[in-house]
Amino acid sequence: MYDIILNITGSEILSMIISAALPLFLFILPFALVAVLAERKVSAFMQDRLGPTRVGPKGTLQTVADILKLFQKEDIIPSEADKKLFNLAPILVFAGSFAVFAAIPFSGAYIGTMADVGVFYIIAISSLVVAGILMAGWASNNKYSLLGAVRSVSQIISYEIPTALVILSLVMLAGTLNMYDLTNMQTEYFWNWFIFGGPATGIQKILLIPFMVVGFVIIYISTLAEVNRTPFDIPEAESELVAGYHTEYSGMKFAIFFLAEYANMFAVSAIVATLFFGGFQSPFGYIGNLLGAEWMIPIEQFLWFTVKGLFFVFVQMWLRWTLPRLRVDQLMALCWKYLIPYAFVNLIIIGIISLI
């Protein structure tokens, strides 16, 4: 994508900015609008309610109205807060969750940056969110915020370990850290997805499938925890800590936290989809190939990518409206006593299988 823009504009800096900003304006902002509404509609459906119905046809413009409202709100900074950190925190959180999208291939024709260390970059940059959250909790000078931030940091850092271990096992199998290459390995049909053993063949493939499924379950649980979704929404447990680390935030700063949360939801769903479910690859060929229209393929790929990502977002919502939340010590126990040992064992077994 960068090359195309470079051809058009002829300026390196300009094209870099444009290609970086594209997913934000073309994808993440509209996605957040849709996802917030979807969350409310999905929860309403599950809870035997109607959800928003007033703004726009069937309430579809509800999020727009909400955002307009948040724009008009007074931006309150508590007098005892550390103003610099307080203002910096939402930016950092948003930047962290948004930067993840740079290394995610949206389709065959679009990837923000073709980094060879894509996977590593994603793990690293998503930790930036932790700094932002701790900053928000500390700078607010509010006990609830601080407790929320402390919980959040310990949670996110702990759950990064099983995530990284599962990703490591995949990387070991694939031999690349590049997200784009990882996706292209799972091309053609769905049995080439990593959840079905990836491009491996024969006995190796059959042996891999159960461990890949285990890996998928581990990574899905830990990414849920990393984005603070139920049953791991302890940092912002509204019945305990009011709103956790963003208790003191109002107006647009609150909206940015909110946006970051939804961007994060999609980011982790996209990562899971890319690693295990073929990313933008279609499960059964392309209509474009059938019709001989090459230009259709990237569009189809983008659609497949969106569908897969949204499906996992839906599962996140589904879980949120079904399950209660764990206690902070139980959450840690789940991570350190179960997920990490299993992820290690899984890593070793996959390593052995890949040697066969």
Add this chain to the structure above:
Amino acid sequence: MAIKTEEMVLNMGPQHPSTHGVLRLELKLSGELITGVTPHIGYLHRCFEKHCEAMTYPQVIPYTDRMDYLASMYNNFGYVTAVEKLMGIEVPERVEYIRIIMGELQRIASHMVAIGTNGLDIGAFTPFLYLFRDREKILSLFEMTCGARLLYNYMWIGGVSHDLHPDFLRLTKEFIDYFRPNITELNNLLSYNKIFVERTANVGVLPADVAINYGMTGPNLRASGINYDLRKDEPYSIYDRFDFNVPVGEGKMGTLGDCWDRYYMRVLEMEESLKIVEQAIAQIPDGDVHSAIPKRIKPPVGSIYHRVENPRGELGYFIVSDGSMNPFRVKVRPPSFVSLELMDELCKGHLVSDVVAILGSIDIVLGEVDR
């Protein structure tokens, strides 16, 4: 060199999502571990007892509605039966049955809120809304009978304000058939949910002797394994005519008297209440609901303590009459107030997250605590 640490005091409430009204809890924390809880009450104090002295006896009834606003019918029930006992009024059979039906429906509605908010505090949003959806049906039944959905002023001294609506019995039967399977659904969705059990079992354990020493009553006491229910042990009204069980805690998921037991008592009690309503509907006689209402309500000089099994426990009314139109003194023994005293005992050594689970499980209504 040891790091210098200090206790953190966290002020929970009065504006907090899960203090169930306007309660302020002062938590002393060491990290997230609780070393002490001091409840501060009085934000909803409305001088109920003093007000009563300036009211005539029937004028007190609407005030009782506003004490435990989730169980208004039962507050009426307790007060009117106390005054009737003081005056020696015999109420018609039909009135007794209507009161039982209303009281038990109210118990179900009240337990729905208790269970729902307990789940909500732990993060389960959906069961809460399912229960509120079903509670609406009960409130509609009340509404068609007396026109109000929350504060009924329905039971009068010597009778009830309105006779039942012609459709009432049929719709109540329909409700019972509708609601029974929903209890099973609730159990599958929340009660036996692994995460919910993890959060509530072995948390906030209340041993039987402590419960008795504090004067705990109702489902909270029974969850600690003591079979004590005024409906059985000191039958008032016509409770001796019905066949129902008193569920007692067994420590099924953890220790006897933990949060899960307290929660589950309420689930079981809803089923028992359904049984009572079913029997009452089958037996209810015809009659005039106004025939025993006295023209002048002027009890003889004397005093009485009458207690009923309110959804939250023993609700006692101590009424002193000086022979005039107004009560000389009305003192209420509220079950929630007693439960709230136990917060410190229950919370020590637990985490902040457990405070909301414990507070939800003892099911207090601040309107009743403060009066």
